[in-house]
Amino acid sequence: MAAASRVSTGLRFVYGKRAWLGALHLLIAPWWALLTAFATVAGLVGSLVTLPLVLLGVPLFVLTGDVLISAARSESTWFRRVFGVHIRISPRTVPTGTSLLGDARSLLTDSGFWQLAAYNVLRLPLALLTLLAPLLVLALGGYLVREPLRMMFVEGALPELAFLATPPKIAINGPLCILLGLTLVLGSPLLWRVFSNVHIGLAQLLLRGSKMHELTERVGELEVSRAATVDSVEAERRRIERDLHDGAQQRLVSLAMTLGRARSKKDNDPDGASALLEQAHNEAKEAITELRDLVRGLHPPVLADRGLDAALSGLAARSPVPVTVRYDVSERPPRTIEAIAYFMAAEALTNIARHADASKVVVGVERSGVALRITVRDNGSGGAFVRPGHGLAGLADRASGVDGTLTVHSPVGGPTTLTMELPCES
Structure with missing residues (x-):
């Protein structure tokens, strides 16, 4: 044989x-x-x-x-x-x-x-x-x-x-x-x-130039990736401010107003005050949920405590589209690489749930030489591409900030495959 x-x-x-x-x-x-x-x-x-x-x-x-x-x-x-x-x-x-x-x-x-x-x-x-x-x-x-x-x-x-x-x-x-x-x-x-x-x-x-040319080219690439990373971080900061202002902050303002109304009615209308307190309690729980989701989207505690495998499993469990996670990495990657990989998977699953009309998703993580390769495949309608100012462009900027790459293969009619490779020196 x-x-x-x-x-x-x-x-x-x-x-x-x-x-x-x-x-x-x-x-x-x-x-x-x-x-x-x-x-x-x-x-x-x-x-x-x-x-x-x-x-x-x-x-x-x-x-x-x-x-x-x-x-x-x-x-x-x-x-x-x-x-x-x-x-x-x-x-x-x-x-x-x-x-x-x-x-x-x-x-x-x-x-x-x-x-x-x-x-x-x-x-x-x-x-x-x-x-x-x-x-x-x-x-x-x-x-x-x-x-x-x-x-x-x-x-x-x-x-x-x-x-x-x-x-x-x-x-x-x-x-x-x-x-x-x-x-x-x-x-x-x-x-x-x-x-x-x-x-x-x-x-x-x-065909390769001298070492000086290679260094010059490398410096130019780093300048471009640094600018893209700064823009990506700034866009993320604005998104967080917008989510806090339009979401949790509004709920907290509504909660304060409801508590104020309940306090004004506690003597003259105990039943009305009790109903308002119940409403305030529900608003407080919703605000806590929104804040928890916002924090989870930034850097979930499970990612820091148990690693990328557990964090991706949590993402799959919360996804409205059935997700299969295939994790084949023996040694835990650096924390920065884990965070970027998690954000890429989270952003991809969010886009799939909103736009792809897919019935199943496969998320794969593996080591390929000195790189960590993350792939997200879905059987949706396809047609995804990198556009400046949109989610995939932000992912590409995040990858380039650590000398990584993002590849999108999404013909019209599907399927769509996002592949991100991040340097992962052991």
Whole structure:
């Protein structure tokens, strides 16, 4: 049983989807490499030749930089969608827009730009080599199979197959020749995988900018996420103020007025005062319930005491839509991550109950490497998307504030899947 499983795994490795995607990439790569290499050489040489004509040489150089950076980002998208490999393209020098001379000077002093130019030049011979080598292997394998069989059917024998008629003579026995040919043909998908990985390795080596570029990009991302987090917290503060003002505060005002009326009637109308006290008692209980719900929405005590699993179970029990919780995390996450995960699940369940017209929901929590993944799936009507100022945008901002992500997949007609990944270092 174990041997059969290993054989099946090996066959999937050699002949699986990844190998055929590698073959597709090897077929397309030379044409794309030829185009980008031509753009690189023509742009740089043209800029140098026309440099005395500043009005022509400088804009051509800046245009070449823009084209190469756009091509690199397109290639990064290709690697991500085809091979699932994320190659982080550094933004490199962002044109200031103040002057072409300033933009050209920025590109000239940008090591990442010259890495990109070198990548486009080096990739062309690599793409040609990695396309021709598998084709030659396939051709040789086909020849080693076809020629002995032809000799057998034409000459009635299966002699040795001679590769060189003059010394040093190289000859291979017919059956061994067929076996070798079949090995080359059937093993060629493995070569496709290897060569496509070479392309990925070269891209990872040269498409990424220098450490300074990566740090600059990271600082920019943190500034954006910090601003989004501040906006999200401010929106949450306004929501809490609104809920307190429109909910609990109004009930407490009504409670005070009812108690005042009861006090004024306690001597002249004891029965009326008793009825008002009963009404005040009910209003006090409703105010307490609203305050408890408000506090639970912020940070429920059960979350701090017993963790995310128990808090999600409490959410599921109170949800008007049937909810199944699947919690598969052995070690408790950090408290901040737990709070964000709980808020995401609570917001999602609230939206589902109000808008999704769903009959069941599944909430899943699991560890995926160093990330905590929370998924909320429902069988509702779908059509959800992130809009600025709405609940899902607030969730995305909360996730980005801790370097996490929120993904929404909600085609019209459903189902809807919200996936939040939060960093969860142990």
